[in-house]
Amino acid sequence: MQRKQLRTLFLLGVMIAVTCSALAYSDGKIKIPVIQPVKMTPVKVKAGQGIVTLSGNMVQNKVVYNGNGEVGLELTMTAADVSPVIAANGGKVDMVLVLDRSGSMQGDKINDARRAMLDLIDRMTEGDRLGIVSYANNAGVDFPLQNMTPANRERMKMAVSQIEAGGGTNLGEGLQLGLSLLERAVRSGNQNRLVLISDGLANQGITDPSELGRIAGRGATAERVTSTVGVGNDFNEILMTSLADHGTGKYYYLEDPGAFAAVFLEEFKRVVATVASGLEVKVPVTDGVRLVSAGGYPVTTSDGMAS
Incomplete structure (x- = not known):
């Protein structure tokens, strides 16, 4: 045992001596x-x-x-800048509101959401179309995408008033159903918008944020934009921002559910102010260069151009 210790000390001494010699030879400077x-x-x-x-x-x-x-x-x-005439003549919207009616939305959350939806129904014009989807354990169409006629307004208000909270949160099914409502609709030339209102606590069906983001991304590829509204202090921010990013829409956080109406109206005004749609950006890529990410937008490469 003592011999091993002596051998170790000897080797350490040799290493120190070699190091000191190297430093002396190099004037004490180590070049990095x-x-x-x-x-x-x-x-x-x-x-x-x-x-x-x-x-x-x-x-x-x-x-x-x-x-x-x-x-x-x-x-x-x-x-x-565009003239008010151009903005006024365009900007009609096909909007689907997708409301979380799971148990976590009980109380003030669902009540304020309903009041805000009723306010939005009153403010939309007859050139617009609105559909309503809600989800808990499963998703359902509360009102199909319809023109805002006086009769339809009253029917929509009745449908909204009857939405009650309870059950799990199958957010993925609600999102897919809302997008399919826009997809199946007869083309009107209107802008397509989906507004998802939820605390984002998905616990049934598809719950992976990446997969849910891909669903919203596929909708954006077809010019169906998804915006999200996060509700409450315990909402899943990662999921809600991912959906808005992939859906090329806007993400909102509402600490006060009573501000729902303002959020809806801001989203609606953004649509009315739209002056161009269906835009595509192409980036030339030479040999050895690739476009690896575009902030959530889908990327395709063909003939030396990434878009």
């Missing part, structure tokens, strides 16, 4: 290799001469040597 970043010239591009213009630039102008090779491209899309 410096990895120089690969410099890139910032590039700015601008395209489009019509009502919408697109500009872009690289987020960074250096790439670390032997790194993952990823860089960010920032694109900014700008719409020109």
Whole structure:
């Protein structure tokens, strides 16, 4: 045992001596290799001469040597000012409200949601169409997508007033049913919007945020935009933001369920102000370059162009 300890001490002594000799030989300086970043010239591009213009630039102008090779491209899309006549004549909407009526929505949440939906029904014009879906353990159509005639308004109000909370949260089925309502509808030329109202505590059916996000993404590919409204202090923020991101819509957090009406009206005004739709951005990619992510938007590459 003592011999092993002596051998260990001897080896340590040799290593220290070698290190000291190396330091003495190099004037006591240890040279650490410096990895120089690969410099890139910032590039700015601008395209489009019509009502919408697109500009872009690289987020960074250096790439670390032997790194993952990823860089960010920032694109900014700008719409020109349009006359009130254009905005007024366009902007009609086909909107489906998807309401969570599970047990966690009981009390003030469901009551405030119903009042806000009734307010929205009163404010929509006859050129708009509205449908209502609600879900708990299962999803159902409370009112199909219909024009806002005086008779339909009253029927919609009756349907909303009869929605009661109770049961589990099959959010995935509610989302799919709402999107299918828009998909099956006879084309009207209106903008397609789905507004999902929930605490996001999905516990039945599809519950994986990634899979639910893909469902919303497939709707966005067909120009059916999904926006979400998170309700309560215990809502699933990851899920609700993922749905809005993949659905290319807007995410809202409402600590006060009484603000539902304001949220609906803001969403509606955003639709009325739409001046262009069905836009596609194409980015040229040369050999060795690929577009790996587009902020939740689906990416396809063909003939040297990523879109």
